[in-house]
Amino acid sequence: MKGIGVSPGIAVGKAILHKNKETEIYKKEIKDIEKEIEKLKNALSESKDQIKELYEKTKNEVGEDEAEIFRAHMMILDDPEIFGKAEKKIYEMKVNAEWALKEVSNMFVEIFRNMDNEYMRERAADIIDVTGRVINNLMGSKSGNLFIPEEGGIIVAKDLTPSDTAQMDKEKILGLITEEGGKTSHSAIMARSLEIPAVVGTGKEIESIRSGDILAFDGDEGTIHINPAQETLRSCMDKKEDYETLKNKLKSFIGKKSRTKDGYEVEISANIGTPDDMDSVLKHDAEGIGLYRTEFLYMDRDTLPTEDEQFEAYKKVAEKMEGKPVIIRTLDVGGDKDLPYLNLPNEENPFLGYRAIRICLDQTDIFKTQLRAIVRASAYGDIKLMFPMISGMEELKKAKKILKTVKEELVNEHIYFNENMKVGMMIEIPSAAIMSDIFAKEVDFFSIGTNDLIQYTTAVDRGNKDIAHLYNKFHPAVLRLIKIVVENGHKEGIQVGMCGESAGDPDMIPLLIGMGLDELSMSPVTILKARQIISELKMKEMEKKAQQAANCFM
């Protein structure tokens, strides 16, 4: 059986079926409307107290960000749309409160489930959770804690509401499997934070699992073995042991410098898409944020984010990093990242087209709003600004000129910011790499974006699976360009980092160290592994290896 692996780790244990209790609700005619409304209000206030308690419990036991979901639940409780409509139904139809609320809840759940956006679809689960709680309180039935045997087990459920997850005894939960849900469902988010292996979205096949069945699965890959043969079981147990050993070994790298055996130090930082990634960044001990892909702030919505919305997001990240560097990249949409409300043109070659800085230099209002937000946030930490997709000097000069205007405006408005905020550029287009000697005189740092640099250097679309075998990060031409950029950057005394996927690749790291990169930015979960790899390398040897690799012929 296969699902979507959403929380890594190997789970082996007995199945514990968690029935999502669907209470039968009957429509009843009522005489005393006022009393029924009063009943609903009491149930609402009881629910509020319970959710507050879950908020505190989750905040103390898991973390503030995970507890946020219960704040959202409190907002649903205050939503006049849902509960106002239920009240109206009671008045107009003279019906019992639980039936009225169930009807309204079904209607909203249907609306959310039919939305295009995955995130919004998954919010249907929150409405079910909150209204289900109120209905339980109306009917006096409490949803008790799930019994989990001493030896622990793997929870198997249709879906898990945040309330279910918060009430579970985490020590004994070896894994989670759900029929519904996706990567951003709350059970998935919770599982990742709690480091419980989880597979979601199995579909109806989950019904073949019986209570007490032996289950084994890999929370990364998503395949679930039900009552596996002895051999499979043994191999899963071995994998589990290896995984745990590695995890503990990697934990010992928390708080350490990223340094080779012979003392060469690099900075290992994290790539993020939203402030929600910060828990993982802090947990995996990133030394900075090497790439904040701001475009996610602009996605999954119908209008551009305001300056204040952006400012709050950037400020939050800067504050959470407590003075460590945070590289914020200006908007990089176009290519494979569409923003429907911008009406980007349909292009023959979107990756060679209207994209990133090209859009920003054309639609300067959008650009200026973002620059204002970033510059304002620079007062709250070590924020650095980075321009993507620079292909020629004129673009860089224009971008810097707009930045200068924005700073002047803020000075005139008496808004405080860091006047010395560093400004850098991505090197992800061969023309920029080749001209990096000139660019290095104009910026404070470079960050090499190998995801694009590889595709533009070798003319291989990064998203085309038919030619994926040609997309080669070890192509000597790519390695030579990286080397040129590092040398040119260092000649001018600026930092040269890398934020493309290559930076976190275990096989690439030795070469990057050998080429002298100052910073490697990667997905937070790979940071400790990278630090471990680096601790076993010798700079002198890696220099030779890098030289050999750049000189080899394909």
Ligand code: PEP
């Ligand atoms: C890159 O091109 O390497 C990069 C980091 O940018 P993105 O993947 O967002 O295009």
Ligand code: MG
């Ligand atoms: Mg790129």
